[in-house]
Amino acid sequence: MIQKRLMILLAEDDDGHANLVQRNLKRAGFINEVVRVRDGQEALDYVRGEGAFIGRVTDASLLLLLDINMPRVDGIGVLQALKSDPATAQVPVIMLTTTDDAREVERCYQLGCSVYITKPVQYQDFVDALTRLGMFLEIIKVPNAKK
């Protein structure tokens, strides 16, 4: 079976949050390339190969980690735009948020997000999320990873 490379696009405007997410991804055993963008518009541009990312060439499949509160286009806007376009509707999306507001969670799932994680993101949350997504393709468990 030929496995496609999996690349993680992290859309997060807060440097601290982005740093924490990356640390936890590493701790959770991901060796995948992580590209970080700072707002929703950049995320859309990256996925579509537009704007600053025009001509971006890759055969890697994308996993999107999407913060909800971002400048310009927020996470909900990105989710909506991606899911309403057949070309990008299949991209798995993990929503990252600071609230557990039931209605916000509900709305994200209605719009088609795959997983919803409340920050601060813990290593275990990522393992759980990826388990649910069924995407163990590129996870290499760090042998002495602590729970």
Place this chain on the structure above:
Amino acid sequence: MPPRPAAASAPIVVAPERLAEILDIAEDAIITVNLLREIVLFNRGAAKVFGYRPAEVLGRPIEDLLPERYRPAHPAQVAGFASGPDISRVMGERRVVVGRRRDGSEFPAEVTISKLEHKDGTLLTAIVRDATTRKKYEDALKRLNQELEERVRVRTVELAERNLQLGQKNEENELFVYSVSHDLRSPLVNLEGFSEELATSLRELNQVLADDRIPVEVREPATDLIDNGMVESVGFIRTAVTRLSRIIDALLRLSRAGRVEYRPQVVDVAGVVRRVVGALQVTRAERHAEIVVEALPPAWGDPTAVEQVFANLIGNALNYLDPGRPGRVEVAGETGPGLEGGEGSLQNTYSIRDNGLGIGPAYLPKLFQVFQRLHPDSAPGEGMGLAIVRRILERLGGTVRAESNLGVGTTFFFTLPTAPTTAAEIPPG
């Protein structure tokens, strides 16, 4: 004709000439005209009211006593009455009758006219009273009434406006609290996340220090720094962060209570309370308390919001029981007349009574304010629950109050409408 009683059967007979005298001195103006409308009688009262001496007007047309604008139509009116069926009539029942004095000034008048068939022909007599003073009082009264009505109207508009402003203010506040607490969550995530990172790093540093190659004179002070300095510091930071996080979450819940959209419907309150009590079983058992639920009438509201109110109040009742005696919480409800008191206006009053610690009178007024905690050691919390309860009930068209005796117990009463209210529901922000 039935026989008259003895006293009345012997009337005092007044001689005709005395009668003329009586008429003459009467306070009211008495004026008689013939069918040609010539004045044939003009008493002293008339002289006083109109300012004419009788000699000046006797034989003159009655129209001399009217303002000019009324004169052309008057003869026909007189003829109409003279030939009409009425014997007497009050003039101007529907309009003001106006008289004209000798000096040309006018005055409002009350006039009664009567018709008398006389051997010399028909005589018409008008009894005229100057109504200037009465009219003045009436006008003043009317003006006062109008002013009063106007003031009430202005005040009502003002109050409605202030109400609206308060509502908007409330919404603005909630929106503000919502966005602030949202914004606060973001740096808090960093504090939470990186203090966790620090704790992890410290554990890893301890492992590094465990390496045999590290001299003991380095390892010991370093380990001491970590265990007795850094770990403790990180512990305090994390406790503070957790507390901050809880406060922000509580603020978010409060603002949500004011903003979340309601789906008003008939609420099976008994079912709601059954669920709430079911969810509180663990707490109830821990507190060795019993919960007695009486029959509860259904209400009009949002089921989730109503459940939140009961969960909060019953939860509070359990949390603040007196450990010194068996706890008892009673939930009851009844339908009674509404606040407006109008016919058909009904509301439900629910009560949650406990035999717990009670609330001192000094604390009762602050009970429903945010961040007020009376028994901080009895249960964890941010002092937000009752503020949320009050806000929810406000939006559902109800009210809440508490009665309490320190050391005896507390009863919370709250009302809910039984049917959709005509008053608009306070909308979400």
